[in-house]
Amino acid sequence: MSGGYDERCAADLANVSEGRDLSREDRAWLARVVTGAVRPNRDKPLWDLAHALAALARFQGCRDGRDLVTLALDPGLARADAIAARLSGMRAGAGVAIDGRGLVLQDGGEGWRTTWSGLARLLALAEFVLTAEDLEQFATVSGWLDDLVAEPGSDGATFLAKRLARHLAAYRNAHLPLAPLERRFRAILGFLDGQRSFVDDDILGFWRNEMATGERPGFRTVAEHFVTFEAASGLLGGLESLSSPVSLDAAEGWEERLDASLADLAAAEPAEALAALLSDLPNGPKILTGAERDDLVDFLRLEPFHRTRPLTALRAASFGRVQSGIANRLRRGSGGGDVAERASCAEAESYAALQERAGSLAKHLARMLKIAAALRIADRDALPAETRAALDAAEADLRRVRRAGFEDRAELAAGFAAVDATLVRLAEETGRLEQALAALARQRPLEPAFAADRVIFAQAFAEAYAGEAAA
Incomplete structure (x- = not known):
């Protein structure tokens, strides 16, 4: 992945950039437009493109x-000077004009205008839209241009x-791995007033706000969104660029830094790491029962919140289980x-439990680790007495275990060796x-915290599911 986009998008950008021999600045601009990194309005270049095409349709007297x-797609119009030379020698159609700086669409009010260099960039964007994905959308976009030529004014441009x-x-x-995340990031940033630091009660407050608006997201899901939000904030040095104008060109080496950061985030979303380890554990030997595995998933699914935001x-x-x-x-x-x-x-499990x-x-798990060590270390004569005693105790403990797969020592040793890491x-x-929960209990006693939260969650559930509850 490069620049936060996949190989298909990279190829589409390269085709236009190389075919038109774009400068580094124009390549960066095109990439920002395609990836939506234009602030404050990501769609402004598309609005400009539509008006530029409307102006050209009038100027050229296009028939379709x-x-x-x-x-x-004309490579001869890839540069500002070439466009200026071509259009300056032509007679403009009604409602459009050219001046010393560029093209002007005169359609009431102040109209719309762009410079020659701006028009060159917009034509590069037009080529991208037409040719992306191996021309897959070429016919569709061409049809839209037919509609524009039929009505080449501001209304037609706005519709396009x-x-x-x-x-x-x-x-x-389809092609930016982080695109589906941006909507949730924007919502979180809006709730946090643009700040990227938050506390446990901010997560709860955001969830309550979403529930009140009728969205009814799962609390676990919202918490997972905050896990990813926090990870992205750290990787990208903050997400202020999602809510305020930013100039990537002002940051030296922004392309390389963004490539590495987005690749890290897209390759491994932190909330899934420990859950993936648990799902990959073999069923035998039964180091963990099904219930123990489910409990661990419940506790560790929000990595790293189990230790940082217990x-x-x-x-x-x-309450996630209740929902x-x-x-x-x-x-x-x-x-x-x-x-x-x-x-x-009423059936929610208390925090103390x-x-x-x-x-x-x-x-x-500490017990299983000691048994794993006893199974692995056969030669103990050279070990310190304290270590030998611990291994002997683990051997004795192993004989007391009554779980499937613990009967045959050789098979058990192989099973433990496969999952040691x-x-x-x-x-x-x-x-x-365990340590994080103990620290939390000292700072915020668990029983009153649970009682207060039960009131909050019960009220949110009652309001959100009132219709179904009454049915």
């Missing part, structure tokens, strides 16, 4: 869209601009408590979760 296609904006938005979603991890584990139950009930239409009963959060469960998981990582992270 093919005449505009010919202009857009809207079409082009939708077209390029779809292109970004209150959000508790909220997701307790999932409501969603499942609505999807199935039956089974378990009704919507009103679930929305009351979750802390106890996290401690049990940490203790179990994963087991170490899970044990470390669960230990960090």
Whole structure:
């Protein structure tokens, strides 16, 4: 991936840039327009393009869209001086004019104008829109140009601009890995008043706000969005550029820095790392039961929030599970408590109970690590007495384990060896979760925190699912 876009987009940009021999500045401009990195209005270049094409349609007296296609793809019009020389020697049509600086569309009011260099850039953008994805949308865009030629005024240009904006938005979603994330980033930034720092209660507040507007997102999903938002803020040095004008050219080496940062983020979204490790664990030997695995997923799915924002991890584990139950009930239409009963959060697991469960998981994984060491280290004579004693204790503990796959020592040793690295990582992270929850409990006692949150979540659920609860 380059510049936050995939290989197809990179090839489309290269075809236009190399075919028109664009300068470095013009290549950067085209890339910013295509990727939506133009601030404050990403669609302004498309609005300009539509008006430029309307002006050219009038100027040239175009008969249909093919005449505009010919202009857009003409390599002889790749530079400002060539465009000025070509058009200056022609007689302008009605409603359009040229002056010493460029092209003017005169259609009431102040009209629209661009410089010759601006027109050269816009024609490069027109070529991109026409030829991207191996000409896949060529016929569609050409048809839009037919419509523009039929009505080459400001109304026709405005309509074309809207079409082009939708077209390029779809292109970004297909070829920019981060495009689907931008909407959620904008919403979060708006809620945070443009700041990229936040606390647990900001996450809860954002979720409540979304619930109140009828969106009904899962709390877990919102928390995962904040995980990605925080990661992106760190990688890109802040997301202020999503809400305010920015000049990438002002930052030396911006292309390389952006390439590396976006590639890191798109390649591995942090919220999925530990969950992926858990999903890849083999079923045997049964180091973790199904219930233990599910509990770990609940606790660790918001990596790194389980150690940095443990209150959000508790909220997701307790009330996120309640909301999932409501969603499942609505999807199935039956089974378990009704919507009103679930929305009351009467069955939500308390934070103290979750802390106890996290401690049990940490203790179990530490136990499994000791057993793994005992299985791996056969020659112990040269080890310190304390280490030998610990391994002997693990051997004794192993004989007490009654789990599937723990009967045959050779097979068990092979099974543990296959997941050694994963087991170490899970044990470390669960230990960090236990420590984070203990620190949270000292700062914010868990029982009153849970009671206060239950009121908040129950109210949000009752209001959001009132219609279904009454049905």
